[in-house]
Structure formats: structure tokens, C-alpha cells
Amino acid sequence: MIAKEKVKELEATARKLRQHIISMTCAAGSGHPGGSLSAADIITVLYFYKMRHNPKDPGWPDRDRFVMSKGHAAPVLYAALAEAGYFPVSYLKTLRKIGSSLQGHVDMLALPGIEMSTGSLGQGLSAANGMALAGRLDKKDYRVYCLLGDGECQEGQVWEAAMTASHYKLDNLTAIVDHNKYQIDGRVEEIKNLQPFAEKWKAFGWQVFSCDGHDFVKLIETLEKAEKFKGKPSVIIAETVKGKGVSFMEERPLDFHGRAPTPEEEKKAVAELCQLEDFEL
Amino acid sequence: MKEWKTAATRDAYGKVLVELGRENKDIVVLDADLSVSTKTALFAKEFPDRFFDLGVAEQDMIGTAAGLATCGKIVFASTFAVFGSGRAWDQLRMSVAYPRLNVKVVVTHAGITTGEDGASHQANEDLAITRALPNLTVVVPADAIETEKVIRAAVKYYGPMYIRLSRPKTSVVYENADYEFKIGKGIVMRSGKDLTIFACGIMVAASLEAAEVLALEGIEARVVNLHTLKPLDKQLIVSCAQETGAVVTAEEHSIIGGLGAAVAEVLVENEPVPMVRVGLKDVFGESGKPEELLIKYGLTAQDIVRAAKVVLGRKK
Numbered sequence: 001m002i003a004k005e006k007v008k009e010l011e012a013t014a015r016k017l018r019q020h021i022i023s024m025t026c027a028a029g030s031g032h033p034g035g036s037l038s039a040a041d042i043i044t045v046l047y048f049y050k051m052r053h054n055p056k057d058p059g060w061p062d063r064d065r066f067v068m069s070k071g072h073a074a075p076v077l078y079a080a081l082a083e084a085g086y087f088p089v090s091y092l093k094t095l096r097k098i099g100s101s102l103q104g105h106v107d108m109l110a111l112p113g114i115e116m117s118t119g120s121l122g123q124g125l126s127a128a129n130g131m132a133l134a135g136r137l138d139k140k141d142y143r144v145y146c147l148l149g150d151g152e153c154q155e156g157q158v159w160e161a162a163m164t165a166s167h168y169k170l171d172n173l174t175a176i177v178d179h180n181k182y183q184i185d186g187r188v189e190e191i192k193n194l195q196p197f198a199e200k201w202k203a204f205g206w207q208v209f210s211c212d213g214h215d216f217v218k219l220i221e222t223l224e225k226a227e228k229f230k231g232k233p234s235v236i237i238a239e240t241v242k243g244k245g246v247s248f249m250e251e252r253p254l255d256f257h258g259r260a261p262t263p264e265e266e267k268k269a270v271a272e273l274c275q276l277e278d279f280e281l
Numbered sequence: 282m283k284e285w286k287t288a289a290t291r292d293a294y295g296k297v298l299v300e301l302g303r304e305n306k307d308i309v310v311l312d313a314d315l316s317v318s319t320k321t322a323l324f325a326k327e328f329p330d331r332f333f334d335l336g337v338a339e340q341d342m343i344g345t346a347a348g349l350a351t352c353g354k355i356v357f358a359s360t361f362a363v364f365g366s367g368r369a370w371d372q373l374r375m376s377v378a379y380p381r382l383n384v385k386v387v388v389t390h391a392g393i394t395t396g397e398d399g400a401s402h403q404a405n406e407d408l409a410i411t412r413a414l415p416n417l418t419v420v421v422p423a424d425a426i427e428t429e430k431v432i433r434a435a436v437k438y439y440g441p442m443y444i445r446l447s448r449p450k451t452s453v454v455y456e457n458a459d460y461e462f463k464i465g466k467g468i469v470m471r472s473g474k475d476l477t478i479f480a481c482g483i484m485v486a487a488s489l490e491a492a493e494v495l496a497l498e499g500i501e502a503r504v505v506n507l508h509t510l511k512p513l514d515k516q517l518i519v520s521c522a523q524e525t526g527a528v529v530t531a532e533e534h535s536i537i538g539g540l541g542a543a544v545a546e547v548l549v550e551n552e553p554v555p556m557v558r559v560g561l562k563d564v565f566g567e568s569g570k571p572e573e574l575l576i577k578y579g580l581t582a583q584d585i586v587r588a589a590k591v592v593l594g595r596k597k
Contacts, residue, residue, distance in 0.1 A: 061352075061353075065351075067348075107379070107380070108351070108380045109379075109380055109381060115351060116347070116348070116351060116376070116380070117375065117376070117379050117380040118375070119375065120371055120374075120375040123340075123344050123371075123372060123375055123376050124344075125344075126340070126341045126342075126343075126344025126345045126347070126348065126372070126376070127344050127345070127347050127348035127351070127376055128348060129341075129344075129345050129348060130344065130345040130346060130347060130348020130349040130350070130351070130352075130356075131348040131349070131351060131352055132348075133309075133333065133345070133348070133349060134309075134348070134349045134351075134352030134353070134354055135352070137309070137330065137331065137354075138352065156340075157338075157340045157341055157344065157372070160335075160336075160338035160340060160341035161341050161344065161345075163336070163338070163341075164335055164336075164338070164341055164345060167336075168333070
């Protein structure tokens with residue numbers, strides 16, 4: 001059982017990541033805040049609790065790997081890498097600016113800590129499979145995590161990769177779907193329905209878990225269950241809210257899929273995300 | 282016409298891959314349900330642990346190759362040229378070329394000589410679409426001997442490559458392997474001062490035949506094996522144009538975007554000289570025997586001879 005203090009600490013970290021997401025996309029004047037906010041708690045658990053990684057040695061061969069298949073959620077990953085110490089937090093303001101390592105979609109050559117370049121949806125799970133296969137060949141015990149969007153699962157390659165992972169019994173791989181229910185054009189179920197979603201993954205040979213993607217205790221428990229499961233790859237369908245943590249983004253998720261907050265909206269959002277305990281008195 | 286020894290480039294690939302697999306444990310090979318045809322089955326048999334068949338899923342194969350490469354593997358991924366270039370182009374772009382990963386996409390069944398399978402399986406546009414990708418090295422070996430050299434060079438070279446091979450047995454233009462092969466360095470196969478024929482792949486043999494025919498008429502054609510389309514040997518192209526004043530290109534590919542286009546781009550900006558491209562003239566192929574198709578679609582030594590005469594007529 002995870003300690004209460006640790007949960008509080010993770011909550012505070014997630015709030016920081018969310019503030020960074022708001023500020024950096026506002027400063028950039030573009031970007032994808034909605035799907036970054038929905039993934040913020042998942043990313044927090046991975047980078048500040050679950051994953052074995054070392055900001056001082058990003059190429060450490062034994063590290064766990066994280067593939068951001070929904071590459072447009074770059075801001076949340078940049079925020080996590082900065083908070084973890086891969087680079088200074090002040091650098092986040094360069095997001096999407098010319099010459100910056102913080103490309104609009106993640107670029108593994110530009111930034112240490114990024115395991116795979118993504119942005120064209122549907123490709124990350126194949127790469128994650130490759131990393132998992134390499135881990136097996138090299139007899140290493142690292143784990144590979146891959147975060148997918150729900151809309152992204154309309155891409156055919158996701159299901160090619162799903163077959164590969166189950167065929168090769170990649171139990172050193174956990175896929176997580178950020179199931180925030182919205183894609184650019186509307187609600188996923190209206191644009192092109194994924195349901196029955198869990199059954200699809202099951203039919204493709206995966207061990208399927210689902211949990212509240214904003215509940216740290218549940219997320220950690222589910223990740224640990226997935227890790228213990230042998231003989232099959234695991235997927236966690238994380239039920240999330242697009243724009244999570246910012247009231248007006250949660251209310252209008254479609255407006256904030258691919259639009260940055262204005263400076264006024266930024267102020268409002270950051271005010272909502274701040275808690276007294278975040279300030280050292 | 283010259284009688285050549287023949288050998289299939291894909292056979293050479295399969296054989297050298299096994300040898301390299303013994304030498305280098307980091308080599309991993311992927312295929313997409315065509316391992317018997319691409320000859321990666323030979324590697325699969327000897328190194329089952331380092332071979333993965335991804336089934337009929339080329340996009341997934343290229344993505345998986347990228348993931349393996351991030352962990353230090355030297356990954357060879359094989360399928361037919363149409364699929365390795367076209368079907369998985371975005372994966373090649375996004376997951377391999379952009380992150381500059383050490384993936385070697387070695388395709389077989391390129392060009393019209395794929396033959397009986399027809400237009401769906403004849404990649405005549407692959408060089409155009411792969412050449413456009415930054416970071417990607419594009420090589421078309423002239424024969425089976427050169428194929429072995431290219432594959433060996435590919436293991437030593439860090440970075441993504443697209444290597445294009447054929448289905449049928451093709452003419453062996455090198456007497457032996459005793460010559461220097463360098464990625465990006467064209468090879469003068471025959472000297473001449475009246476015009477230069479730049480060729481790649483099976484058209485190197487056809488160009489050498491054409492040069493012999495031209496020689497009977499007193500025309501001295503220089504023949505250059507431009508095996509690497511990218512990075513292109515610009516210096517050699519420019520100096521040949523300067524020295525011979527006329528250029529013919531010959532490729533088993535569309536005249537749009539491939540070797541001819543690459544040479545034209547260099548010449549137009551540096552040394553404009555009269556030029557004619559021999560290749561498929563913006564059409565799809567059809568079923569037929571390779572040698573029949575080469576004739577019907579204008580890819581023979583005679584077509585190169587004709588092109589040479591046309592270009593010489595325009596030479597100042």
C-alpha cells in the first residue's frame with residue numbers, strides 16, 4: 001500500500017506539471033493542453049513513482065522506457081522531464097520556439113530523455129514492442145511503457161502492433177490508453193466508435209485492466225498488477241477527463257484539444273491549479 | 282550482345298546476412314511474411330532468436346525495427362520494394378529517418394523485372410519517395426557482388442538506409458569483389474569522352490552493353506555506376522558533365538524522381554548539358570516476363586543507345 005504522504009507528494013507534482021502545461025502552451029501560443037492535462041497524473045505516477053530512470057544518465061541501458069505514442073501530448077512529458085531534473089524548468093518556456101529542443105511533437109534526437117520521436121499517430125506501440133523485444137534479447141529486466149490516445153486507437157497500425165505484442169508475449173510491456181473520450185472533431189464515440197474497447201484488446205490477446213486515470217492509488221495498484229501479469233502484454237484503459245484540473249477546459253474539451261490558453265485563460269487556470277500547500281510559507 | 286554471368290541480388294543478400302549474423306550479435310532481422318522471397322529466411326533458420334516475422338504488417342515492422350534500433354540493435358527489415366517504401370513510408374519517415382535510427386530497409390522485387398505479379402508489385406516510384414527523406418541513405422547495387430559489399434558497408438555505417446534489390450537473376454557486372462565500394466561514391470565502369478551514361482541497378486549492365494554498341498560506331502561513352510542515390514556523388518556528376526558534355530541516365534524506375542531526376546537536379550544547378558533520361562515514362566507496368574517488360578517499357582541497351590544518339594545530336 002502506498003503511503004499517504006507519497007500520494008500527497010504525487011498530487012503536488014501533478015499540479016506542477018499541469019501549471020507548466022498551461023504556462024508553456026500559453027507562452028508558445030499553440031499546442032495541445034487538453035490531452036496533456038488528461039495524461040498528467042499517469043505521467044506523474046510513471047516518472048515520479050514507477051519508472052526506473054536517471055536524469056543524470058538518460059542513456060542508462062537498464063532504464064525503463066516510456067514511449068509517448070500520442071506525441072501531441074509533448075507538453076506533459078517535457079514538464080515531467082524538467083521537474084525530474086533532465087533540464088531546467090525555465091527552459092519549458094521555449095516550447096515550439098525556433099531552435100528549441102522542445103519540439104511541437106517529441107523528438108528523441110533533440111532532447112535527452114525522449115525515447116522515441118512521435119507525432120504521426122499510431123506508431124509508438126510498434127516502437128515500444130521493438131524495445132521490449134530488445135530487452136528480452138539482451139536479457140535485461142527493464143519495462144517498456146507506451147501511452148496511447150483513445151482517438152489514436154483508430155489507427156490501423158495500433159492493432160498491427162497489438163497483434164505483435166501478444167504474438168511475442170511481451171509481458172515486459174504495459175500500454176496505457178489515455179481514455180479522455182475526445183478527439184479533434186468531437187467525441188470519439190461519435191467520430192468513430194472504439195467500443196467495445198476492452199473487448200477489442202482482449203480479443204487481440206492482451207490482459208486488460210482499467211482504472212480511474214486520475215486516482216494515484218488506483219493507477220499504482222493497476223500498474224503493479226499489470227507488471228506481475230506474465231505471458232501476455234498488458235493494457236490499462238485509464239479513464240480520464242480531457243483538460244483535467246482546469247474547469248473551463250474540462251467544460252469545453254474540444255476547444256482545448258489543439259488550442260493554447262490566452263494569457264487571461266492562463267491566469268485563471270494557474271489560479272485554479274495552485275494550492276496553498278504548494279507555496280513554501 | 283555481351284553474355285553475362287547472372288545471379289540474384291536477393292540471394293547475395295540472404296547469404297551475406299547469415300555471415301554477418303555470425304560476426305555481429307547486434308544484428309536483428311525482421312520480415313513481413315516474405316522471408317522466403319527476400320531470403321531473410323536463411324538468417325531466420327540460423328538465428329531464430331534474432332529473427333522476427335511481423336506478419337503481413339509492414340508499417341508495424343518498420344516501427345518495431347525503430348524500437349529495436351533505439352536499444353542498439355542493427356536492424357535489417359525486409360519486404361518487397363512496393364511495401365517497404367510505399368506502404369510503410371510514413372513509418373520510414375517518422376520512426377526511422379527523422380530520429381536517424383540504425384535501420385536498414387532492404388527491399389527486393391524492385392522495378393518492372395518483378396514481372397508476372399504485375400503493376401501492383403512493381404515498385405517504379407520507390408526511389409522518388411525514399412530519396413525525398415532527409416537522413417535516409419538510398420543505395421541500388423548494380424549486381425550480386427555489389428550487393429554483398431553494400432550490406433557489409435551498411436553494418437559498418439550508422440544510420441538509416443534503403444537498399445533496393447531485384448527479384449530475378451541479373452547480370453553480374455563485376456568480375457570479382459576486388460574493387461573499392463564506398464557509400465556515396467560513384468564508380469566509373471568504362472571510360473569515354475563523348476558522353477556519360479549514369480546508371481544504377483540492373484541498368485548498369487545495359488549501359489555497358491550500350492557503350493559497346495556505341496563504340497562500334499566510334500562513339501566513346503563513359504559509364505558510371507551511380508549506386509548511391511543519396512548522398513549523391515555530385516562532384517563526379519559535374520566532372521563527367523564537364524568532361525563529356527552530354528549525359529544519359531538509365532534506371533529501372535520512373536523517370537520522375539529517381540536517378541535521372543537526381544542527376545538533372547545537380548546538372549541544372551551546376552553544369553547544364555544536354556541530357557536524356559531512360560526509365561519508365563510515368564506509367565504503371567503490367568504482368569509479363571521481365572525481359573519482355575524491359576523491352577516494352579524501353580529499358581534495354583538499345584533504348585540507351587538511342588538516347589545517347591539523341592543527346593549527342595543536341596550536344597554543342
